[in-house]
Amino acid sequence: MGNNKNMGMLTKNDKITTNNNMVLERQIETLGALGSSESPMIVPSSDDVTLDTMDGEEELVGSDQTSADYYFDSYAHFGKREMLKDTVRTKTYQNVIYQNSFLFKDKIVLDVGAGTGILSLFCAKGGAKHVYAVECSAMADTAKEIVKANGFSDVITVLKGKIEEIDFPTTHVDIIISEWMGYFLLFENMLNTVLYARDKWLVPGGVVLPDKTSLYLTAIEDAEYKQEKITFWNQVYGFDMSCIRKQAMLEPLVDTVDANQIVTHSTLLKTMDIEKMTAGDASFSAPFKLVASRNDFIHALVAYFDVTFSKCHKATGFSTGPRSRPTHWKQTVMYLEDVITICEGEALTGIMSVSQNKKNPRDLDVTVQYSFNGKRSSASRTQHYRMR
């Protein structure tokens, strides 16, 4: 999830192409050993995902859709290819399924938000007895075709509709698998759909994949982009456009952060146990303490997440952190009003609060209260951000 959802969001487009190429070309490397936040994990091997056939995205979504359908059916329109090309993401799921057949053998699986059906296909190939692939967008029709073309129609049933509304043909499933994560982990709020399915159909002791996820925070030096994206609006050809600056400050930037920009250690904000948590747990307030690992300026906070499949033989997963191989989730950058001059060992402290927007629950409201009192500077402020 992720790439199809930042239409209203600032992105550093110039970097995006590079990032995609990196995803395709670079070998997957071992994650971890990068500080407490990017924990050691097993990482997918780098054999390629076959994508050559995915070039004509329009073909995937069917030729009789209008542009209005495309707009309102954004999952069918955007990003399938980018998600599948994200080999960190897709190969991790594939490895989890193929290398842990003890989990899947003769089990009934529910794939929540199946998209093209890729995870359902992995599960069927991995030995599942039956897979229910539920997809609410027009992609469900394409998934049916894909399932048939690959000879899995007996094992995979594609159901078109919202999880919350479909007439589900069985009373229980043994496994729920889903790739529900959004930018900043929680943007677009598909987690609630997974929790709904878990509470309705998962057998006691059943497995949710992935089952753990953690959100982290760090701080970066980012003078160049802050100038380009934010400060720019103060004076535009001699005119004050700072009203746009306010808007730009409000919207977190989804982009790949260079590891060299990181000024502090990372801190864990929140871990979620998908098998146990309630929907309410996705709204939270967490204190943070970011200790500088060098003398530098801080322009922004950066959030990222890890995903873990702890039920595997060996805990498996991936990180979307700036020191790990880039994924289509990139990182989420929140610029600070203040430029903080920090010295090694000093700490920027605060509280981050995350909640669903009341009017549009797919949007996220983030509030950061921070304070800093160092040798070279001090600052204390509350800032609000909105992911939409």
Ligand SMILES: C[S@@+](CC[C@H](N)C(=O)[O-])C[C@H]1O[C@@H](n2cnc3c(N)ncnc32)[C@H](O)[C@@H]1O
């Ligand atoms: C991030 S995509 C993942 C697609 C696929 N599982 C994959 O890994 O490539 C999430 C999918 O969930 C679908 N989805 C979102 N909310 C849903 C809901 N409430 N019921 C059914 N499908 C949903 C979207 O249309 C989208 O195709």
